[in-house]
Amino acid sequence: MRPPPTPSLVGPDVEGARGMRVPLARPWMGPEEAEAAREVVASRWLIQGAAVAEFEARFAALIGAEHAIAVNSGSSALLVAMGALGVGAGDEVVCPDMTFVSTASAALFLGARPVLADIEMRTYGLDPSDLERCIGPRTRAIVPVHYAGHSAEMGPILEIAERHGIPVLEDAAESHLARYQGGRCTGTLGRIGIFSFTPSKPMTTGEGGMIVTDDAALAERCRRFRNFGDTGKFEWTELGFNFRMPEMMGAIGLVQLERLPEAVRRRRQIAGRYSHAFHVLPDVVVPHERQAEDANYQLYTLRVEGASGSRHRDTVRASLSERGVGNRLYYPPLHGQGVFAHLAEDAGHFPNATRFAETALSLPIFPELTEDEQSFVIDAFIDSIRGLKSP
Numbered sequence: 001m002r003p004p005p006t007p008s009l010v011g012p013d014v015e016g017a018r019g020m021r022v023p024l025a026r027p028w029m030g031p032e033e034a035e036a037a038r039e040v041v042a043s044r045w046l047i048q049g050a051a052v053a054e055f056e057a058r059f060a061a062l063i064g065a066e067h068a069i070a071v072n073s074g075s076s077a078l079l080v081a082m083g084a085l086g087v088g089a090g091d092e093v094v095c096p097d098m099t100f101v102s103t104a105s106a107a108l109f110l111g112a113r114p115v116l117a118d119i120e121m122r123t124y125g126l127d128p129s130d131l132e133r134c135i136g137p138r139t140r141a142i143v144p145v146h147y148a149g150h151s152a153e154m155g156p157i158l159e160i161a162e163r164h165g166i167p168v169l170e171d172a173a174e175s176h177l178a179r180y181q182g183g184r185c186t187g188t189l190g191r192i193g194i195f196s197f198t199p200s201k202p203m204t205t206g207e208g209g210m211i212v213t214d215d216a217a218l219a220e221r222c223r224r225f226r227n228f229g230d231t232g233k234f235e236w237t238e239l240g241f242n243f244r245m246p247e248m249m250g251a252i253g254l255v256q257l258e259r260l261p262e263a264v265r266r267r268r269q270i271a272g273r274y275s276h277a278f279h280v281l282p283d284v285v286v287p288h289e290r291q292a293e294d295a296n297y298q299l300y301t302l303r304v305e306g307a308s309g310s311r312h313r314d315t316v317r318a319s320l321s322e323r324g325v326g327n328r329l330y331y332p333p334l335h336g337q338g339v340f341a342h343l344a345e346d347a348g349h350f351p352n353a354t355r356f357a358e359t360a361l362s363l364p365i366f367p368e369l370t371e372d373e374q375s376f377v378i379d380a381f382i383d384s385i386r387g388l389k390s391p
Contacts, residue, residue: 020376022364022373023326024363025199025366026366033252048250050247054250055070056068059257065187065212066214068210069211072243073207074173078194081211082107083225088111088112088140091139092139093142094134095114096118096144097118099147114343115136116134125146131157142167143170146187148301151175161190168190169192170186170192170193172194173194175295178296179291181294182293191215195210197256201298206252227243228241264296268297274300284304299362310358316385327364333353
């Protein structure tokens with residue numbers, strides 16, 4: 001029997017008017033993953049073995065990278081990649097204000113200072129026009145985020161980074177197989193990139209992360225960093241820690257990697273159906289696409305605009321929850337969080353991130369979302385929007 005989705009993913013514990021309840025996300029897993037895990041247990045090789053090595057090789061080949069380094073989480077991947085770039089005490093790392101906390105907290109753990117940039121309002125990634133403001137003599141890395149699986153505006157970001165001689169670390173945690181302007185996969189455009197495999201991602205290993213790069217020396221430094229800085233058998237020449245990927249994650253990842261292209265295709269198909277239904281609604285801004293392959297729709301995030309700001313969106317969100325439709329806000333801007341509040345001397349630097357946080361709403365999207373469930377979500381959202389106009 002399939003266990004129920006966790007409340008953190010599905011939203012309210014209620015059923016809709018049709019007796020249907022649609023979670024926000026659901027991992028696409030089956031007996032193949034269970035068999036892969038069983039084989040690892042039977043082998044008794046539990047850490048960083050043949051399955052992890054094969055997972056690394058096949059992931060690198062799929063996205064077009066020379067090297068892939070598996071670690072135990074996407075957050076660890078950020079920390080290891082930044083450390084491999086030499087980020088340390090007194091340095092600065094530029095990242096967008098609208099992202100998951102680990103994009104910035106990895107810099108803090110290394111003794112560096114995150115410098116927050118505003119987002120642009122088409123893909124919700126780092127705004128290139130705000131990037132120059134954030135660069136200074138101590139800037140050691142620029143970390144654009146491919147928010148919700150939509151490729152950020154990498155062309156101008158890379159041009160600015162090259163002009164200043166600063167490496168780009170792509171936070172592609174959510175953007176598996178998304179491509180920038182139909183070309184290279186996200187994560188492979190900068191000097192180094194990272195991915196996450198948590199359960200809501202297009203593919204999952206439970207936890208887990210991957211670092212990718214075409215730089216052999218940088219890849220080798222990442223491999224040492226994830227394994228206590230060991231260069232051989234107990235030869236520690238630099239600081240590292242235990243960020244190794246368990247073998248069971250690697251085995252599950254190999255199965256999930258086979259599912260990934262179809263998982264992304266289904267997400268794009270569902271997103272297309274949503275956008276077709278929603279783009280004519282007043283005060284609704286559906287996701288922007290440059291080209292069909294620019295997004296994998298890790299999230300389907302739209303904006304509910306209106307003169308009343310967040311109250312407008314929150315009314316729709318409450319209506320969806322009452323109807324049994326999972327929904328969530330991803331994420332609060334970092335400049336308003338206590339751990340980062342000291343980094344934002346002037347909240348006026350982030351008008352786009354602030355507006356996005358007041359109006360954004362993510363709806364259910366995952367490969368096994370049935371047509372009936374999609375219709376249920378569409379009808380519930382349309383009714384909720386129409387309810388805004390009711391007296």
